[in-house]
Amino acid sequence: MPLTSPSDVYYDPYDAQIDADPYPVWRRMRDEAPLYYNEKYDFYALSRFEDVEPCLSDWNTYRSGRGSILELIKANIELPSGIILFEDPPIHDIHRSLLARVFTPRKMNALEPKIREFCARSLDPLVGTERFDFIRDLGAQMPMRTIGFLLGIPESDQEAIRDRLDEGLQLREGEELSVSAEDFNSDEFGAYIDWRAEHPSDDLMTELLNAEFEDETGTVRKLHREEVLTYVTMLAGAGNETTTRLIGWTGKILAENPDQRRELVADRSLIPNAIEELLRFEAPSPVQARHVARDVEHHGHTVPEGSIMVLLNGSANRDERRFADPDRFDVHRDVGRHLSFGYGIHHCLGAALARLEGRVALDEVLNRFPTWEIDWDNAVQARTSTVRGWETMPAFVR
Numbered sequence: 001m002p003l004t005s006p007s008d009v010y011y012d013p014y015d016a017q018i019d020a021d022p023y024p025v026w027r028r029m030r031d032e033a034p035l036y037y038n039e040k041y042d043f044y045a046l047s048r049f050e051d052v053e054p055c056l057s058d059w060n061t062y063r064s065g066r067g068s069i070l071e072l073i074k075a076n077i078e079l080p081s082g083i084i085l086f087e088d089p090p091i092h093d094i095h096r097s098l099l100a101r102v103f104t105p106r107k108m109n110a111l112e113p114k115i116r117e118f119c120a121r122s123l124d125p126l127v128g129t130e131r132f133d134f135i136r137d138l139g140a141q142m143p144m145r146t147i148g149f150l151l152g153i154p155e156s157d158q159e160a161i162r163d164r165l166d167e168g169l170q171l172r173e174g175e176e177l178s179v180s181a182e183d184f185n186s187d188e189f190g191a192y193i194d195w196r197a198e199h200p201s202d203d204l205m206t207e208l209l210n211a212e213f214e215d216e217t218g219t220v221r222k223l224h225r226e227e228v229l230t231y232v233t234m235l236a237g238a239g240n241e242t243t244t245r246l247i248g249w250t251g252k253i254l255a256e257n258p259d260q261r262r263e264l265v266a267d268r269s270l271i272p273n274a275i276e277e278l279l280r281f282e283a284p285s286p287v288q289a290r291h292v293a294r295d296v297e298h299h300g301h302t303v304p305e306g307s308i309m310v311l312l313n314g315s316a317n318r319d320e321r322r323f324a325d326p327d328r329f330d331v332h333r334d335v336g337r338h339l340s341f342g343y344g345i346h347h348c349l350g351a352a353l354a355r356l357e358g359r360v361a362l363d364e365v366l367n368r369f370p371t372w373e374i375d376w377d378n379a380v381q382a383r384t385s386t387v388r389g390w391e392t393m394p395a396f397v398r
């Protein structure tokens, strides 16, 4: 029996129109094809919360070692050591625990004043103007400055690095993203890391250069230059684009829900839950791909070993089996667990930082601009295969 039968539901992750509003297709997948198979691109997909969550936890079956992006798994290229997103245990755990040692919640929370300062630097010059852009004027700036500050990347280099990272993930209309090993061989930070090794500071880069750990061969050693380079590039990449999109979604969703925005202006203690609900409602990274390591059964069908499984955490967040009235945005909702930061061993290492940035950004926007409307003629969708959101989110100040 064909997998999608009796439904004719079709999900194309590269279709810009679907990407603009994937929720109707994802709902049909959950209802009619809970195990979905796409013949054109040869992948399976799970869309219900009760399926996505356990698969994200079962790293032994659903593996990331060939990449966790659809086209990366297909490209079947050797990936550099240290990109924990694309690693399985035991190496993943060795690298992740080393990173977790320097990337502590305490350190993240201590960043709040700095994040406020970065928001103020972006927003203060706009006070008194009639329009501003949630992405260009805030989302594209503050997260880069924050991760740059944390890692110790000089501001003068941050923009070039962001452009370089974004370029690697741009998807042009009607194209699939193509990935090659060269995309990961950026030497953008190389010279700077050498300099930093000679001139230690109190940033994460210095900590990574000095950290000693037991590697997979049991040898206690420091990281090689190339490994530090990979870590720093990965953190700058993972910590940037997604948070940028969260800030864009914040502008859009609150413009569409002015009553809830008014409540937030009046009561800032609602902000943390509003950010959780925003993350649930519009997951900035809604699609995770895995390589299936053994035959598995889902909804009466066998998914053979070697298949690609797409886990739609963005769909799971809107699953009516899990969330009451899931397509309603509600800052008062008891969100519980959403899957926007993934789940299991790859759960987002930067979740605490992302939440903090989201909360501070919203608070600082509301301090200066309590009401706005979106300039829809000039809002541009972002097109990358892994991150969903907006390239621009221009607003009229009201």
Ligand code: HEM
Pocket: 056, 064, 068, 084, 085, 086, 096, 147, 234, 235, 236, 238, 239, 240, 242, 243, 246, 283, 284, 285, 288, 289, 339, 340, 341, 342, 343, 345, 346, 347, 348, 349, 350, 351, 353, 354
């Ligand atoms: C992993 C989302 C911000 C660093 C992940 C994963 C998701 C995610 C879904 C899991 C991927 C998978 O299972 O394959 C997000 C979202 C963010 C955000 C929505 C912002 C709103 C950040 C920030 C950082 C960061 C600020 C740090 C600087 C990482 C890292 C991993 C990761 C290093 C890999 C963890 C591992 O594989 O063990 N993120 N992220 N992220 N994220 Fe985030």
